[in-house]
Amino acid sequence: MYDYLIVGAGLFGSVFAREMAERGKKCLVIDKRGHVGGNLSCEKIENITTHKYGAHIFHTNDKAVWDYINRFAEFNRYTNSPVANYKGEIYNLPFNMNTFYKLWGTVAPDDAKRMIERQSAGIKEPKNLEEQAISLVGTDIYEKLIKGYTEKQWGRKCKDLPAFIIKRLPVRFTYDNNYFNDRFQGIPIGGYNQIFEKLLEKCDVRLNTDYLESRPFKAEKTVYTGMIDEFFGYRFGPLEYRSLSFETQTLDTPNFQGNAVVNYTSGDVAYTRIIEHKHFEFGQQPKTVITREYPKTWQKGDEPYYPVNNDSNNERYEKYAELAAGEKNMIFGGRLGSYRYLDMWQVIKEALEMSEKNSRNN
Numbered sequence: 001m002y003d004y005l006i007v008g009a010g011l012f013g014s015v016f017a018r019e020m021a022e023r024g025k026k027c028l029v030i031d032k033r034g035h036v037g038g039n040l041s042c043e044k045i046e047n048i049t050t051h052k053y054g055a056h057i058f059h060t061n062d063k064a065v066w067d068y069i070n071r072f073a074e075f076n077r078y079t080n081s082p083v084a085n086y087k088g089e090i091y092n093l094p095f096n097m098n099t100f101y102k103l104w105g106t107v108a109p110d111d112a113k114r115m116i117e118r119q120s121a122g123i124k125e126p127k128n129l130e131e132q133a134i135s136l137v138g139t140d141i142y143e144k145l146i147k148g149y150t151e152k153q154w155g156r157k158c159k160d161l162p163a164f165i166i167k168r169l170p171v172r173f174t175y176d177n178n179y180f181n182d183r184f185q186g187i188p189i190g191g192y193n194q195i196f197e198k199l200l201e202k203c204d205v206r207l208n209t210d211y212l213e214s215r216p217f218k219a220e221k222t223v224y225t226g227m228i229d230e231f232f233g234y235r236f237g238p239l240e241y242r243s244l245s246f247e248t249q250t251l252d253t254p255n256f257q258g259n260a261v262v263n264y265t266s267g268d269v270a271y272t273r274i275i276e277h278k279h280f281e282f283g284q285q286p287k288t289v290i291t292r293e294y295p296k297t298w299q300k301g302d303e304p305y306y307p308v309n310n311d312s313n314n315e316r317y318e319k320y321a322e323l324a325a326g327e328k329n330m331i332f333g334g335r336l337g338s339y340r341y342l343d344m345w346q347v348i349k350e351a352l353e354m355s356e357k358n359s360r361n362n
């Protein structure tokens, strides 16, 4: 009999399992996929580490989380500086002095600020995402860098999307192309798989095992990191997600786009971005691997990538959370168990807190 059955060998399940195993608990980790690592799983193609479920850049302001993850891999100095391709024109992201110079030829921060103020004036109470975006960054940035990208991401017109989706937009009046504001950032050299091999080294692991098909194992406690609505048989109806499809290609050229991340911001192009994986690790391989990302509406059987946290889904989630609270010896965690978008550092923090809480209660 195991102390803990952990459903899901993603980041939440694996950190939790590691922590409990270090405290002497017997843990079994199962996953319905054929590999560990959840959405961080990587694959080597032409000796290039390829992020199978979308690009994953580790970033955090939390020193304890950064120190923790560095126990399991060495990180490089990769800094995320995506660029936007709008109909062949290239702009730096996040919106900063380089972007404004390219758009308007403005050199001084005050000139760029005046330009934005002039274009955003007139909208006092934004009624939808379009008005919200224009009120924050003006019409030029909205038209070229936000509109098409956002409409592809959400599958709806910006005029039909609620304003709250973009409360703030990253705007910087410095010549700084670093996308994140965090103190710590990087990519594990050689990819994420090694982290999971080490996290799970003291646990039993069974792959290709879907908990919901037969609930096959018994343990004192079960940690569930899959979809909470699926766990309860969609009793209150399914929660909504956005999904993605990935199209990966190997190209016989050493450098396809000169950057790891290029966003395609025009509505004319069906994909939202192209990832060129080798640039995450400054790769010098003779070939290159690229992945195009196409957003789509989630349907049963697709990977649920982004929760759609609008009022009706959040209300539905609360009903599931109430049921979950009544389940004896069950813990729901991770992004799917709690129906939230979580960055990796948040998942690690929550798994560490959850394991700490559980060892105090035992």
Ligand code: FAD
Pocket: 007, 008, 009, 010, 011, 012, 013, 030, 031, 032, 033, 037, 038, 039, 040, 053, 054, 055, 056, 057, 058, 059, 209, 210, 211, 212, 225, 226, 227, 305, 306, 333, 334, 335, 336, 342, 343, 344, 345, 347
């Ligand atoms: P998951 O990784 O989804 O793990 C859950 C696991 O449970 C899966 O392996 C699944 O197969 C398994 N499972 C589910 N149901 C069952 C079942 N019934 N039986 C058995 N197993 C089951 N974060 C960052 O910090 N930086 C980034 O750059 C970044 N990029 C991202 C890009 C994309 C496209 C997406 C979608 C997310 C990104 N994230 C990023 C967030 C990051 O992916 C998550 O924080 C992290 O993967 C969450 O870990 P998890 O363990 O909660 O979930």
